[in-house]
Amino acid sequence: MIKLFRNLKPYRWLVAAVLIFVFFQTLSELYLPTLMADIVDKGVVNGDTPYIWRIGGLMLLVALGGMACSIAASYFSSRAATGFGKLLRGKVFKHVSNFSLEEFDTIGTASLITRTTNDITQVQQVLIMILRMMVMAPMMCLGGIIMAVSKDATLSLVLVVILPVLAGAIFLIARKGLPLFKAIQKKIDKLNLVMRESLTGIRVIRSFNRTDYESKRFDGANLDLTDTSIKVNKVMAFMMPIMMLVMNLSSVAIIWYGGLRIDAGDMQVGDLMAFLQYAMQIMFSLVMVSMMFVMIPRASASAIRINEVLDMVPVIKDSTVSSQATESKGLVEFQNVSFSYPGAEQPAVQDISFTARPGQVTAIIGGTGSGKSTMISLIPRFYDVQEGSVRVDGVDVRELTQEELRNKIGFVPQMAVLFSGTISENIRYGKEDASDEEVRRAAEIAQASDFIGKMEQGFESPIAQGGTNVSGGQKQRLSIARALVRPAEVYIFDDSFSALDFKTDAKLRAALKQETKESTVIIVAQRVSTVLDADQIIVMNDSQIAGIGTHQELMETCDVYKEIVYSQLSEEEIA
Template identity: 70%
Template sequence: MIKLFRFLQPYRWAIALVLLLIFLQSISDLYLPTLMADIVNQGIATGDVSHIWRIGGLMLLVTALSGGFSVWASYHSSKISAGFGRIVRGQTFAQAESFSLQEFDKLGTASLITRTTNDITQVQQVLLMMMRMMVSAPMMCIGGIIMAFSKDPKLSLVIVGVMPVLALTIYLIARKGIPLFKSIQFKIDKLNLVLREHLTGVRVIRAFNRTEHEKQRFDAANLDLTETAVKVNKIMAAMMPMMMLIMNFTSIAIIWFGGQRISAGGMQVGDLMAFLQYAMQIMFSLIMVSMMFVMVPRASASAARINEVLDTVPVIKDRPSASASVRRGGHVVFDRVTFSYPGAEKPALSNISFEAKPGETTAIIGGTGSGKTTLAHLIARFYDIDNGRITFGGVDVREVTQEALRSRIGFVPQKAVLFSGSIRDNIAYGKEDASEEEIRHAAEIAQAASFIEEKPEGYDAVISQGGSNLSGGQKQRLSIARALVRRPDLYVFDDSFSALDYKTDAKLRAALAGETADDAVIIVAQRVSTIMQADRIIVLDEGTIAGIGNHEQLMETCRVYREIVSSQLAEEEIA
């Protein structure tokens, strides 16, 4: 957790102010019992009313100052902890944004959400407590011991005898509770995962009547978390009664032995009252420290998870010598490329060589699991290859920055992803400064203008999270429009026409042909009808190239392609 405290650098002077205020508050609180003893010994015992008023007024002033210091310290410590949380959340989010798909696969989306929200909140709350309790508690404890000894060294032996008992009690309770606090965070992860899968997959769940099954999964994860939380709270609930029991026995012992000291003339009544208050301050400070011992391990577990994100070095990162600009032209060349997913038994792609030229359409087809989408991801450098070379505009994709490379690519993913906001916002996502004319033109080419104009709000129509209020075909067309408005050098369509009917598909491809005449186009497709007119068709089979050529050439030379065609088209269509 200490590693995260480097983000407190902007608040170093505010922290110093909080420490000063807490120090002044502690001094004020420690001074009050002495003033009360003075009232009893010098005022009440002698009947000096003026002395009582004078010292009583001073006590009110000290109390007011203590309250003021406390409020001011609370304000600044809250401001510091909130600012710290904002900075760490920003750093964690920025780090997650730099991750390649490999890091997302490793850490998991649900876990990253938990780490960015719940874990940071845990650390933020403990920081707030630390600035208050971990500073004031030692001050009150040490100051209370000093003041108690100053009142009566012999009676202080009661406190010395009680402290080991108190420490042992805290240790036994913390030893059982701390491991459970650590496990709670992992169980929150599990609950978030189940909840996220349920909410995002609600259509599939209902379609297969698995609502009851998902409810049972959620109940199991929820019950597991609840049982752990209840168990740890039961353990921690025992702490306060035990502390109060020890404190009450301590009070009895102090009054008993103090009474004997007063009877023997070795102590005054006011000093006994002050001594009792100092003993309570010492006990309460130890209780505050014990609460910190409980909270800190949980926060430490959260901090370790946050640090794991911050310390994770992305596999894909820009080289120091990487160029920040890419030469115009979308000429893509794969030169003997091999790629394996982490932990895979065999490569997803092996010895892939082909080129996609500007002004031409290159299609990629193959069976499920043949590596089509993987190949599309490598073009945008979502993953780094194991061997070989991929060039874009004549330059190795690893020799340019990721931002520069992707700024020249219009990528339409296999699963259409839309964001909450208006239709205009989603199309302009591909180009922030896109004009109204550019947005409308992109929508027309993508065959989206018709259904957009049918909506009462038109381009201002609101899209719900994930585009759940649109059909699959509508989402795909908006995704295509988002890529078109960018006017890139290379278009990559990763099975982006699968949800379109044949008529819309044909109209869209005809419109794209005129729009992308000077650009390179790569189409990943399942349907042969989508790519029959492509200038170059690459047939993949289990991660290797089974054939390259146009439709007629592949029908003569490639068995895999003929099988795909015959499975989809009638003999008349093939002819």
């Protein structure tokens, strides 16, 4: 957690102000019992009413000063902690933005969301308490001990017995609670994961009548979190009764022994009253520390999880050496490429070699799980190859910066993703400064103009979160328009026509041919009709290339391709 507190540097003046105000607040609280002792011993005992009024007025001023310092300390500590939380959230988000898909796979999206929200909130809350209580408690404890000894050193021996007992109880309870707080954060992750899957997959859940199953799954995760929370609260519930028991026993011991001291003439009544208050302040400071022990273990577990994210070094890094393109723009080459997902037993793609040239359409077809999508994910460096190389314009993609590489590519993912906003804003996601004409043209090529024109607000029609107010085919066409609005050297379509009817598919590919005739076009498809006219078809089977060529060439030489064709087309269509 201390490592995270380095992010407090921009707020160091606020922290300094908190320390100063807390110091003066503590001084005021330590001074009040002494003033009260003077009122009793000098004013009440001697019947000196003016002295009582004078010292009483001074007590009131000291109390008001302490209150003002307390308010100021609370204000500045809140500002410092909320600023720290804002800065840390921004830092985590920026760092996560640089992650490759491998890091996302390792931690998990649900866990990253929990770490960026719940975990940072836990650390932020405990920081406020540290700035107020953790700073005040040692001052109060040390100052209380000094003032108590100054009143009666002999009576202070009672504290020598009490304080170790209190500290030991706090230590044992905190030791039991820490592992449970760590477990709670993991169970929040699990609950977040289940809830996220249930909400995003609600259509599938309802279509299969699995609502009850998902409810049971959520109840299971919720109950698991609840049981652990109850368990940790049971442990922490011992804290306050133990504190109160020790404090009350301490009061009895001090009053009993102090009474004996007064009876022997070694101590005054006012001093005993002041000593009792100092003892309470000392023990109250330990109670404050115990309250911190309720919060710190959980915040510590959260801090570890945040640091795991911040310490994670992205596998994919930009090259520090600038590289110049040596080939024609848009040339994509795979040279003996192999890649395996972390923990996988077999490579996702193995020994892949081919060239996709500008002005040509290269289609990739194959069975499910044959490595098609993995192969094209290597071009924009969503993952890095483990063997061989992927080259764009004659340069290994690892020698280009990610920004430079991705500026060359127009990418349409397998799962069409839209963002909340208007249709024009979603299309402009591909090119921020695109003119209205460019947006309209991209929509026309993507065959999206018809359905956009039928919408009440046209291009300014709102898109709901996740694009839930448009169909699957409309989503795909808007995703394609988003890629086409920016001129690119390489266009990649990862099974982006699967939700389109045959007529729209054909019209879109015809329009694409005209628009991208100077670019390299790579299409991943399941449908044979989508790849028939491609200049080059790559057939994937069991993570390897089973054949490369045109439709006619592959019908003569590649059994895997013939099997795919015969499974989809009739004899008349093949002829």
